[in-house]
Amino acid sequence: MANQFGIKIKELREANNLLQRQVASQLEIDTPMLSKIERGERKAKKEQVVLFADLYKVNRDELLTLWLADQLYDVVKDEDMAFKAMDAAQESLKSQKKRTKK
Numbered sequence: 001m002a003n004q005f006g007i008k009i010k011e012l013r014e015a016n017n018l019l020q021r022q023v024a025s026q027l028e029i030d031t032p033m034l035s036k037i038e039r040g041e042r043k044a045k046k047e048q049v050v051l052f053a054d055l056y057k058v059n060r061d062e063l064l065t066l067w068l069a070d071q072l073y074d075v076v077k078d079e080d081m082a083f084k085a086m087d088a089a090q091e092s093l094k095s096q097k098k099r100t101k102k
Contacts, residue, residue, distance in 0.1 A: 002073035003040025005049070005066040010038040012056040027051050043070070 013023050024034040027048060036042035044052070049067045053060040076082035 002070050002077070005044065005063065005070050006038045006040040008063065008066050009044075009052050009056075012052070012058065013038075016056060023055065026055055040070070043074075 013020070020034050020038075021031045024031045027034070029048070033042060037044050037048075044067060046064070046067070049063050050060055053063045072086070076085060079085065
């Protein structure tokens with residue numbers, strides 16, 4: 001199970017010498033919920049990702065990218081055509097960006 005986001009927020013918490021209960025209190029969630037997010041047993045909400053970034057004073061895009069990568073992984077992990085599907089999605093995103101820039 002991919003858990004890049006959970007690993008990163010745990011590293012950030014430990015680097016800031018904070019306890020789970022301190023972070024959970026700041027995010028207005030309970031400590032067991034934070035523990036599950038760090039272990040990848042529960043997914044953070046997008047709004048919470050922004051709160052983590054603000055709390056740890058890190059780039060929001062970095063945490064949002066890890067969070068989204070975990071979401072994508074969960075969707076395609078059991079699919080034989082995962083890489084092909086992700087390539088197709090990437091091409092669609094590129095095309096959409098080009099259309100919206102015009």
